[in-house]
Amino acid sequence: MTRISVTVDGVESTDEVEPRTLLVQYLREARGRTGTPVGCDTSNCGACTVLVDGRAVKSCALLAVQADGREVTTVQGLSNGALHPVQRAFHERHALQCGYCTPGMIMAAVDLLRETPDPTEQEVREGLEGNLCRCTGYQNIVAAVRDAAAELRGAS
């Protein structure tokens, strides 16, 4: 077992983990952050995307020990009372159906907009190609991300 200290959604905790524990398993099982789901076992689907020190990471592609000393934000820590503009845009644009890909999609979109504040449709599509959705056909997701981009630019 290895001792790690990770800040998750603003709360720091020190835990003993097996070295093979994936970050997503640590988040779900040790930290109870079950808002981040697992959709595959080959790091393709992106459902488990979180922010590590502000950058989008597939939390199944990182070991928990690699997150030692770092700050993790999950979809559960994204909103501070009020919804984050990306969350609100997903609701307004009907950018989710079953909602299973949504946490990862939202976190990937947050990082995309950090890097590209005014993305074209194509830039959104390519920026989110590591996150699979089986319900929406992506059109409303793309629209939501661009709406959120406009709102974030207006706010900054």
Added chain:
Amino acid sequence: MTATQDTGTREVGTARRRKEDAHLITGQTTWTDNIQLAGTVHAALLRSPMAHARIRVDVSAARNEPGVVAAYSGADLADELAGLPSAWQVTPDWVAPEHKPLATDEVRYAGDAVAVVVADTRAHAVDALDAIEVDYEPLPVVLDMERAMADDSPLVHSDAGTNVCFRYSDTFGDVAGAFADAPLHITRRYVQQRLVPCAMEPRSVVVAPVPAAGEYTVWSSTQIPHFVRLFLALLTGVSESRIRVIAPDVGGGFGSKLDIYAEELLTFTLARKLGRPVKWTETRSEAFQATIHGRDQIQDLDLACDADGRIRGLRVNLLADMGAYLQLLTPAIPLLGRAMFPGIYKMDAYEFGCVGVFTDKTPTDAYRGAGRPEATFAIERLLDELAAELHVDPLEIRRRNWIRHEEFPYDQIAGLTYDSGNYEAATARATELFDYAGLRAEQARRREAHDPVQLGIGVSTYTEMCGLAPSRWLGDRGYAGGGWEAASVRLLPTGKVEAVVGTSPHGQGHVTTFSQIVADTLGVPFDDVEVVHGDTAAAPAGLDTYGSRSLAVGGVAVWRAAQRVRDKAKTLAAHLLEVSEDDLDFDGGSFAVRGTPGATKTIQEVAFAAFAAHSIPEGFEPTLSADFVLEPDDFSFPHGTHLCAVDVDTETGRVTIRRYVAVDDVGKVVNPLIVEGQVHGGLAQGIAQALHEIAVYDEDGNLTTGTMVDYTPPSAADLPSFTTDRTETPSTTNPLGVKGVGEAGTIASTPAVVNAVVDALRPYGVTDVPMPCTPERVWRAIHEAQGGTS
């Protein structure tokens, strides 16, 4: 929001944002795998790497591994585990081999489970699988349906003596007459490749027993909690009343969670044996092998026509791959397409034959559309081929054959009555949005110029049967159950409303849609309606969600139950206002005495009066609640016109969708936002079949496309934006005038895209490209048509 507006259409027709979203966008979800009960142990399954083998399994070493609570082979549990059900006996002499949750002596596809380990953690359970010893004695494998039908084929089930599951045929009209002397035949073979549904949430089951009481609570990522309860009761002997099944947040299904799975029965049995909660969650790699697949048909088609392209008759002969076993509806899926091959066209005769065949592959079952995409693909591809043969525009050949709007209701050749439609209107709107004439002109220019990137235009004018289903229709076809749907509506003392429904959503937005229906019917605010679903303790009656039935059957049940509540409220309001019911108007949530201003009771006031019951008319039952179980009169038939423009690079074979227009007619629309979302998602899955996805097995029966990176479900970067619009021709088979929409996009889009690809390549002599139309397949089709070797 006030409740003073007109109750007729205040909510219905409004693009309400979904009530479902709040917890999904904040991660406050209850996926089955999130459920962590004290004392839970975790099950992991060992699956066969061989497609067909005799097995001897020894789990004893696994029992000594760290954290292991129990380990069993199939043989260990043979007496305790019943065979899994197949509920649709399509012919009296079908072959339905026993299907044990764990294989006992033979495995019949790669992924067939052979043993289970239960441990304190999931990791320990998975670790201990390595300690299980299995001797696999390889047996001959058969993967190809035509090979499987040969006399000398290896048998998937040796004791069955055949690989044929069933043979079915039907004839309508004078087939011989229609085909005799027909001047024109379009004869084709199309292959519907095998697909993997890929709902984003893998399956998961948690079973919590109360051993002393013999009670069980089951959480399952399922579309059908009511069926799961029924079948667990039938298969285990535990009374239904002691089994509660909950479908919590469910992350998509598309038919793949319309099943009774081995792991549901196994997890239940383990919880019963061990007397503690047991959890099983599949990995995505397991899902590729152990969750049902879809499609997988070979279609031999013959369209007989007059010289001017009028259809005389259609012959359809299918081979349908069952996989190794029958799941809940496996053999019925190709037969659900039986009546849909004629599509929207008039013809004099129709012959349908289907052979269901076992192979050593994952079982097939319902996948979005379930038989109808296959049928629609066939007829829509044939119509484009017919148009090409006659050098007629593909829209014109359809006009010559389709049912005209004034001919509805229309008794079509295969025995269905199409309730309503207006193919002319949808097509006119689609061609306008698409700029059909402009794109045809561009196509002509680019052909003339020998542009290496050719423009193709594909047409699909589809219909589908939805609203599964009149119970008698199901019974006549060998299905064990019915097709009704149940709802209860309760006006609570506070004036809030609970609608308890028997459908079980997993992304479709029932909570929002049904709230809109109830709000209008009772004149209450949208936000005052709660919809309860997916829990057999809270909603004991229901037949769940599949087949685009939830609005057309379940929504109508909700509406009728709400009407009953309103009628009951009116009786009490009349009593309280001391007038006759005939003197009351109901508007905006208030009962008002006609001609007496101020003499009113709001429905909320009536609700409390019904609860208090201090003053009620004789015979009036206190509280305001009502049930309705709706038996559907008939199916409803949405339709639409989809037009697709593709650029095909003839040098690389790459296909790019340039424009996609979908004009759908799904009858009256309750929530246009949700309807549009369903169309988008349907299009994506239909396009995925046309261009991206195929389940490939190697010669030994290994699924080589067994991960998402190999199977390539499309990402946002692979798909275009769609232009969608609607025409609205109300259904006549239900009083809301609604039709289903969940499967329409998938059914329509596959042939539209493939027709476009083939259209682009017609100058090269190409008449077909097998799906999925990947660059390699397109390139090969061009080279083969040019006489080259590929």
